[in-house]
Amino acid sequence: SQKIEQNSEALNIQEGKTATLTCNYTNYSPAYLQWYRQDPGRGPVFLLLIRENEKEKRKERLKVTFDTTLKQSLFHITASQPADSATYLCALGTNDMRFGAGTRLTVKP
């Protein structure tokens, strides 16, 4: 069956450190992969997109990698800040958009 799996447990890190979140998928062949941020009670907000032929994408303090052989994407937030605390979702681009359950990140001052 098709699955999108993210770190099931919450991630707690100290301010200034790098947060690394994982997204693994099975039985999908996505043309691209996206990362979204979701705050409590709100809809997700788009952050980054990486295509199947791209290895790495950066935007300010964010970095995404995409390994189609491993069927995995890593999402990094460098120099993390308390304001980065949120749930981060990965989504696969196929005919429709499928989301993982997300990883809840808490950055402590």
Next chain:
Amino acid sequence: EADIYQTPRYLVIGTGKKITLECSQTMGHDKMYWYQQDPGMELHLIHYSYGVNSTEKGDLSSESTVSRIRTEHFPLTLESARPSHTSQYLCASSALQGADEKLFFGSGTQLSVL
């Protein structure tokens, strides 16, 4: 800033009632989606649409219907609400741009069925 609106923001109703959740976007996007999300859980795709007069079923489509008569409007209807329908419902839209399909989400409708 995304211009996609959902109403109502919160809704409490009794079992057996028919309800319609509204979703409108002013961005001229062709593609629209409905997702259901329980706290701390993944988004489940309910229905989606490629454009006017197009509707497609997702994973949780059996207990609801949608229509797409106008580009900007994509309402979701539950014919007979049950307590199991208690959840947050998120509407989203995107422009059909090949591999750059970014979704813009509304703020959601929190539905409670008593």
